[in-house]
Amino acid sequence: MKVAIIGGGGRVGSCAAYALQLGGIVREIILLDANKATAEGEALDLLHGSAYTADQVIRAGEYADCAAADLVCITAGLRRKPDESRLDLINRNVALFRDIVRQLNEAGLRKDAIVFVVSNPVDILTQLALDDTGLPKNQVIGLGTVLDTSRFCSLIADALELPPTQVRAMILGEHGDTMLPIWSSATVDGVPLTKFPGVTPAFQSQVFARTQKSGAEVISRKGGAGWAVGVGIAEVIHSIALDRRRVLPVSAHVSGLYGINGVCISVPTVVGRTGVIRQYELELWPKEMQGLQTSAKALREVLATVRGK
Incomplete structure (x- = not known):
């Protein structure tokens, strides 16, 4: 399985990539981030440990790489403040999220691809991903609870x-x-x-x-x-x-x-x-x-x- 992580240079995305590396199940892990250098650094750091973990392809990439992905995991988003509810994030995160989905659509998602939303507020953004990608309901899921x-x-x-x-x-x-x-x-x-x-x-x-x-x-x-x-x-x-x-x-x-x-x-x-x-x-x-x-x-x-x- 080929997995692309959008936001792979951030804390959540990089921790997800590390857990997937240790799991040794997915074949390829691609990290995308607005800060390309950070994504490249995280991918390189993971690659350096691959000899002791699993035989996987781990690299940084672009939206074009998502066209061949079996699963696209979206972790990108603005961080929640200590006194802020997840739903309060919506006004700060919706525009960013919809721009990500737009770029995914332009790159050309596979018809059988799974879109997996982690960004918060996850329930709202999962519904927006369903609205904007046009994928079947079973192929758009969120991390939820x-x-x-x-x-x-x-x-x-x-x-x-x-x-x-x-x-x-x-x-x-x-x-x-x-x-x-x-x-x-x-x-x-x-x-x-x-x-x-x-x-x-x-x-x-x-x-x-x-x-x-x-x-x-x-x-x-x-x-x-x-x-x-x-x-x-x-x-x-x-x-x-x-x-x-x-x-x-x-x-x-x-x-x-x-x-x-x-x-x-x-x-x-x-x-x-x-x-x-x-x-x-x-x-x-x-x-x-x-x-x-x-x-x-x-x-x-x-x-x-x-x-x-």
Whole structure:
């Protein structure tokens, strides 16, 4: 698989490239960035470690290189400020993002290419990518709440002294202020998480509150997220490359599930070689269903404003 990363010279893009290199699954990694020298430097640094990692082609490139890419991952964007919501980014990022998509269209995307949006606000930009590329709905996906879900599971495991890989719990909805935890189906190696000692309503509120603030916490301490989001990006790309059909909370267009229509939002989604294979409507607690619909409503309102510009 040939993967092009737009924004590959930035923190998120370069961490994604590193995770893909360590994964050793994709055949070619191309880094594009507005700062061409930075992309070249990142590609060269990765290339220098290839003898100890995987047999891959790693290089900097141009938009023309995206024409042959199996997957184009867009990480470029302006960084979120510590006190800024992801949706507040929209006025600063939409013009930049749409110009990127325009250049992709001019370069000539493959008809079977996957466009994978990571830039924030990811749900809104995923919908705009769907609007502007004209690709089928299954071929345009966003990172959605994949990172939030990883943070959520990792924090639960840390607090309860459990193996992180055995904790299974999802964050659904918007990647932002209205995201919601799904406790109703959370498990540890198949055992309901709510049955574990210490998993009280107070514990649930505390862990979710920290999950919500995790992005801002990382920004305040080191300037921005990198390693965890890179791992999350690689998880999605590897599921596509190997047709693993993993169930992941990516952002994709929803039509009818959970009473939601006409917006890209994170719901349980089977991700494989053609992108979105299917989406699942799980039985949720009433408050979870209400929260998911509220999240979709908030996104629709912002989307209507953006499309009107």
